[in-house]
Amino acid sequence: MMNGDSKVSAPPSSFVSTTQLVFDKIPIVDWALSESDPATFYEQLRTAFEDVGFGVFINIPGFEEEFQQKIFAYSEQFYSKPQAWKDAISTEKSKAMRGYFRGEDVEEDNKSFAEGYRFGTDVPEPVAQGDEEIPFWRTLQEGPNQWPPEADIPGFRSAIETLFERYIALNLSLNKHICTLLDIPESAISDYYTEEPNGTAAIWRYLPLTPERRATAKNGFVNGMHEHRDPSTMITCLIQSRPGLQVQNHAGEWIDVPMVKGGVVCNTGMQLMRLTGGKIVATTHRVNTMKIDKDRYTVPYAFSTRLEKPVLPLPKFAGRNAAKDHVPPSPQILKLHTIEDPLIRSGYARLTLFPAAAAKLYPKEWAEAKEMGIL
Numbered sequence: 193m194m195n196g197d198s199k200v201s202a203p204p205s206s207f208v209s210t211t212q213l214v215f216d217k218i219p220i221v222d223w224a225l226s227e228s229d230p231a232t233f234y235e236q237l238r239t240a241f242e243d244v245g246f247g248v249f250i251n252i253p254g255f256e257e258e259f260q261q262k263i264f265a266y267s268e269q270f271y272s273k274p275q276a277w278k279d280a281i282s283t284e285k286s287k288a289m290r291g292y293f294r295g296e297d298v299e300e301d302n303k304s305f306a307e308g309y310r311f312g313t314d315v316p317e318p319v320a321q322g323d324e325e326i327p328f329w330r331t332l333q334e335g336p337n338q339w340p341p342e343a344d345i346p347g348f349r350s351a352i353e354t355l356f357e358r359y360i361a362l363n364l365s366l367n368k369h370i371c372t373l374l375d376i377p378e379s380a381i382s383d384y385y386t387e388e389p390n391g392t393a394a395i396w397r398y399l400p401l402t403p404e405r406r407a408t409a410k411n412g413f414v415n416g417m418h419e420h421r422d423p424s425t426m427i428t429c430l431i432q433s434r435p436g437l438q439v440q441n442h443a444g445e446w447i448d449v450p451m452v453k454g455g456v457v458c459n460t461g462m463q464l465m466r467l468t469g470g471k472i473v474a475t476t477h478r479v480n481t482m483k484i485d486k487d488r489y490t491v492p493y494a495f496s497t498r499l500e501k502p503v504l505p506l507p508k509f510a511g512r513n514a515a516k517d518h519v520p521p522s523p524q525i526l527k528l529h530t531i532e533d534p535l536i537r538s539g540y541a542r543l544t545l546f547p548a549a550a551a552k553l554y555p556k557e558w559a560e561a562k563e564m565g566i567l
């Protein structure tokens with residue numbers, strides 16, 4: 193069988209949603225229309241978030257193609273450094289999993305053909321009071337970033353910090369537009385953030401397909417990033433240098449996210465889906481190395497919601513009416529979401545997103561997650 197066909201892994205027809213539009217492409221949302229033609233803008237936004245869960249946003253000031261290319265050039269420079277240089281800022285030195293890791297450094301099932309470099313809002317490591325033990329979901333969340341030495345890669349840090357500032361502004365305006373779309377107060381979303389929203393980001397380098405990597409293909413998929421829904425966030429925004437990201441439609445087929453110059457891919461996370469009783473969908477996605485012929489760089493950025501505050505459907509969206517069923521998430525995703533305690537769920541969620549780093553740093557919790565069927 194040809195394993196280049198991304199549709200071979202579609203689930204049986206009994207899984208096909210009867211209420212949700214089965215999309216066959218990822219919508220484009222033109223940010224410029226938010227000023228010049230709001231009606232069209234909100235219709236594009238509605239399609240992206242209510243029907244698909246993803247959109248490619250264009251014409252966002254600050255995300256011009258030239259700026260994005262500068263970020264990808266820095267990313268390439270970063271990853272071209274010798275292994276020992278990258279290992280000097282390894283996540284192994286950070287309980288908050290900030291720093292560099294290799295996706296291949298984990299046992300077979302969770303191996304991915306990628307390298308990652310993780311950041312979060314820069315906060316000090318939590319300090320234990322007396323003999324109290326700090327829970328893993330907290331050590332995972334709080335800690336300083338590990339920046340490379342400025343002299344080794346001049347301008348890198350300031351370019352990435354500029355990108356993050358732009359992402360923060362974009363995330364905040366996108367949230368406001370979503371509130372307008374849904375006719376809910378802005379606080380409906382912002383109440384779930386800490387005063388300074390807690391950002392989490394990474395620079396990914398996905399490695400290209402080789403005959404050896406192709407030999408690991410299962411149902412047309414070679415693991416760049418395993419299938420998942422963004423667990424602890426309302427919205428994730430991401431710039432990408434090349435194709436490779438795929439979104440599962442409501443019939444179970446995998447749809448490629450297109451490359452658009454100056455485009456920012458924005459997708460909804462499980463928290464926004466929960467808040468809106470399913471009116472806004474969070475769709476399963478993955479990165480397929482089968483689609484990658486040269487190194488692919490991406491930089492996702494998202495705010496985590498307040499860890500301790502469980503997200504509940506707003507009264508307006510409570511009840512099944514607004515919830516649209518669609519392709520059931522994988523058993524692992526379902527399992528993750530059966531964990532009631534939002535704090536513990538946030539911890540396991542982070543472990544699942546970064547398996548290679550997590551397996552080393554949190555062997556006990558990693559083994560528990562495996563045992564529970566989350567991984």
Ligand SMILES: O=C(O)CCC(=O)C(=O)O
Pocket residue numbers: 396417422428430432436437477478479490491492
């Ligand atoms: O890098 C990509 O294309 C996808 C990243 C992603 O899904 C994530 O960070 O949650």
Ligand SMILES: [Fe+2]
Pocket residue numbers: 420421422428477
């Ligand atoms: Fe994701």
